Amino acid sequence: MKEFDTIIIGGGLSGSSTALNLSKKGYSVCIIEKEAFGNIKPCAGGMASSMKKFLPLNIDQAIESKIRNVEFRWKACDKVIADLSGESPFWIIRREKLDQLLLDEALKYGSKIVRPVQIEKITSQNKTWIIRCSNKDVFKSKFLVIADGSQSKWAGYFKLGPRKPKFANTIALRLKGLGNIPKDSVRFEFGFVKYGFAWAFPMKDSVNIGLGTFINNKLLEDQDLNNKVIKSFGFEDLSFQLVHKRLRIWNGMHKLNGDRVIAVGDAASLCDPFLAEGIRPSLISSYYAAESIDQYLSSNKNDLNHYSRSINNEWGKSMEWGKRIAQIFYRFPKTGYQLGVKRKTAPKRIAQILSGQMSYEDIAKRVIKRLLTKSDA
Ligand SMILES: Cc1cc2nc3c(=O)[nH]c(=O)nc-3n(C[C@H](O)[C@H](O)[C@H](O)COP(=O)(O)OP(=O)(O)OC[C@H]3O[C@@H](n4cnc5c(N)ncnc54)[C@H](O)[C@@H]3O)c2cc1C
Numbered sequence: 001m002k003e004f005d006t007i008i009i010g011g012g013l014s015g016s017s018t019a020l021n022l023s024k025k026g027y028s029v030c031i032i033e034k035e036a037f038g039n040i041k042p043c044a045g046g047m048a049s050s051m052k053k054f055l056p057l058n059i060d061q062a063i064e065s066k067i068r069n070v071e072f073r074w075k076a077c078d079k080v081i082a083d084l085s086g087e088s089p090f091w092i093i094r095r096e097k098l099d100q101l102l103l104d105e106a107l108k109y110g111s112k113i114v115r116p117v118q119i120e121k122i123t124s125q126n127k128t129w130i131i132r133c134s135n136k137d138v139f140k141s142k143f144l145v146i147a148d149g150s151q152s153k154w155a156g157y158f159k160l161g162p163r164k165p166k167f168a169n170t171i172a173l174r175l176k177g178l179g180n181i182p183k184d185s186v187r188f189e190f191g192f193v194k195y196g197f198a199w200a201f202p203m204k205d206s207v208n209i210g211l212g213t214f215i216n217n218k219l220l221e222d223q224d225l226n227n228k229v230i231k232s233f234g235f236e237d238l239s240f241q242l243v244h245k246r247l248r249i250w251n252g253m254h255k256l257n258g259d260r261v262i263a264v265g266d267a268a269s270l271c272d273p274f275l276a277e278g279i280r281p282s283l284i285s286s287y288y289a290a291e292s293i294d295q296y297l298s299s300n301k302n303d304l305n306h307y308s309r310s311i312n313n314e315w316g317k318s319m320e321w322g323k324r325i326a327q328i329f330y331r332f333p334k335t336g337y338q339l340g341v342k343r344k345t346a347p348k349r350i351a352q353i354l355s356g357q358m359s360y361e362d363i364a365k366r367v368i369k370r371l372l373t374k375s376d377a
Pocket of ligand 1: 009010014015032034041043045118151153247265266267276277278280
């Protein structure tokens with residue numbers, strides 16, 4: 001039987017970055033991953049460069065594009081462009097590369113990974129987790145980190161996050177060439193996808209395209225419409241392979257830790273319910289998960305409650321507004337586009353959200369203040 005300080009279930013972005021944060025602090029870590037190889041993740045790779053502060057390594061190799069402006073369109077017309085001022089605050093990264101860099105660095109610092117392995121049973125005895133796998137391997141650890149992504153089995157088992165998770169339906173594809181997307185610009189396309197939007201994020205020699213629908217569990221099965229959207233990005237050859245994914249999105253403030261167990265990333269339902277941003281909360285939650293476990297092991301703290309509080313404060317407050325904005329925007333998208341995106345100050349604000357300089361909470365407070373000032377007048 002092998003013993004570790006922490007066992008992490010899932011070796012994706014959140015699992016690998018938690019492993020790196022913990023192993024850099026000197027703790028023994030083992031990742032249990034169910035897939036044989038790092039499979040390609042359906043992820044467009046958009047990331048605020050400010051997230052560098054949560055990344056304990058250099059990720060230059062994974063950066064494909066540095067974005068200078070963000071373009072919004074309504075049914076391929078009516079464009080609005082937001083300039084991202086300053087030191088390129090938004091990057092497109094190659095997700096599989098980022099995951100690999102994090103994992104390799106974690107292994108360099110002594111983390112272990114076992115794959116492909118299916119966990120059969122998890123029990124607790126005398127403050128120790130006992131993890132039994134289908135290949136008869138048995139692992140022991142003081143802490144458990146649940147990082148098994150949107151289809152998480154274990155977050156529900158430990159009652160972490162929302163009891164009834166909410167999902168966005170997405171499809172993703174990567175096309176060779178850049179179509180009509182400039183190499184330093186991302187495009188958000190509204191109006192075609194019901195209750196959602198489409199996006200095109202450029203890499204060096206290809207574009208990550210996605211369509212997502214965020215409320216009412218609307219499906220994306222209209223192939224003609226999907227093709228029309230993809231054509232609007234300047235691609236004519238439509239012989240591509242689509243990946244469908246149900247993405248767990250933020251659905252209220254919830255406890256994300258139990259006794260010696262923590263959920264991170266998509267397993268903790270942290271993904272932005274308006275724009276599907278999941279890299280940022282994955283990195284933030286991995287960072288705080290490692291901090292909380294460190295505090296437990298190195299001081300007299302005997303719970304991990306600090307973790308849930310930090311995530312709910314740092315991310316949840318903004319997402320609560322993000323959820324409200326999504327509910328209104330995607331129900332009345334045309335009005336939302338006219339009043340939200342086409343407003344004079346909107347491009348700047350949207351750029352600030354994408355780059356992490358502003359939260360949905362800040363935006364909502366500004367709108368409320370404006371309405372109150374108007375009604376006073
Ligand atoms: C189409 C699409 C586009 C996106 N684009 C962006 C974007 O541009 N920017 C952005 O910020 N976010 C984006 N996201 C969201 C982002 O991809 C996710 O939030 C991110 O992948 C979450 O990482 P994770 O490690 O929590 O989960 P994952 O990356 O899904 O990793 C989970 C890991 O756990 C493993 N696993 C699952 N079950 C088990 C089990 N029972 N036992 C062991 N291992 C298990 C899986 O094999 C996997 O390796 C996008 C998502 C989608 C679907």
